Amino acid sequence: MALVPFPGTKHAARAPIDPDEEDADLDGSGAKMSFLEHLDELRKRIIWSLVSVGVGFLIAVVFLDRIFDFIMRPLAATLPKGGTMIYTEPTEAFMLRLKVAGLAGIVFAAPAVMWQVWLFVAPGLYRKEKRLALPFVLSSSLLFVSGAAFNHYVMFPAAFKFLGSFTTDYMTFMPRISPVFSLYAQLLLAFGLIFQMPVIVFTLARIGILTAGFMWKNTKYAILLIFIIAAVITPTSDPLNQTIMAAPMIVLYVLSIGIAWAFGKKHGQPSRWTDSEDS
Numbered sequence: 001m002a003l004v005p006f007p008g009t010k011h012a013a014r015a016p017i018d019p020d021e022e023d024a025d026l027d028g029s030g031a032k033m034s035f036l037e038h039l040d041e042l043r044k045r046i047i048w049s050l051v052s053v054g055v056g057f058l059i060a061v062v063f064l065d066r067i068f069d070f071i072m073r074p075l076a077a078t079l080p081k082g083g084t085m086i087y088t089e090p091t092e093a094f095m096l097r098l099k100v101a102g103l104a105g106i107v108f109a110a111p112a113v114m115w116q117v118w119l120f121v122a123p124g125l126y127r128k129e130k131r132l133a134l135p136f137v138l139s140s141s142l143l144f145v146s147g148a149a150f151n152h153y154v155m156f157p158a159a160f161k162f163l164g165s166f167t168t169d170y171m172t173f174m175p176r177i178s179p180v181f182s183l184y185a186q187l188l189l190a191f192g193l194i195f196q197m198p199v200i201v202f203t204l205a206r207i208g209i210l211t212a213g214f215m216w217k218n219t220k221y222a223i224l225l226i227f228i229i230a231a232v233i234t235p236t237s238d239p240l241n242q243t244i245m246a247a248p249m250i251v252l253y254v255l256s257i258g259i260a261w262a263f264g265k266k267h268g269q270p271s272r273w274t275d276s277e278d279s
Contacts, residue, residue: 045116052112056105064097067104074152075180078161085177092178103185107148111141121203129206140199147195150248151188159187159234159241183235190233194249201256205264212261215253222253
């Protein structure tokens, strides 16, 4: 940013101009928003995200029978032979179908929600960084769907099969459908968020808050934290399911180290974080 000379000085000393900062000033991104303006912007993005989920819900209602079968078929396959899930309340089955449509609506609306997230953070980015909008939306949406798929095909069937393996001559596993689906939905959303790790690391590395060296040096602590999170989230207490849950998080962490190394701020480059701290 250029220094403004004092009146009467013959020469004006000029600091080097960062091309990114110059671009930011040219497109108006350098303007600072007040706290209330940030809150208003957040409110606007939340409203549009909810509208997107509502549209996704309506789309899911149209294909509800197919979606319902898609979710329930693998769950029923893990039950003991001849077993079935039950419902005991008059409105339970009807509300379940609405919950299924709501969960599917969240998955369908993932790209639109991620776009709203991008619009919220974009004013604080340089013009060159704003060109990453499409990769951000596509990658975060794909990772969310990948996390949901991992839960659907791997994590939940393994956990549900374990929970139903205690059938004896004295007990028969006949689970109520509502708590089963609630557990399924919680794990699906958890994995959808967990799989956002590379995108979060990319963002933090780009603005200079996180570095690949820091992540690599603290890998052992990260793995310990991952297993603690897996133990808390996993519905079962057996080591197998905890390992199944921790394994993708470890892979994502290693992948995130590579992302931070490839796309993070290099040594000597200006950082928005350090610049804001200095100011």
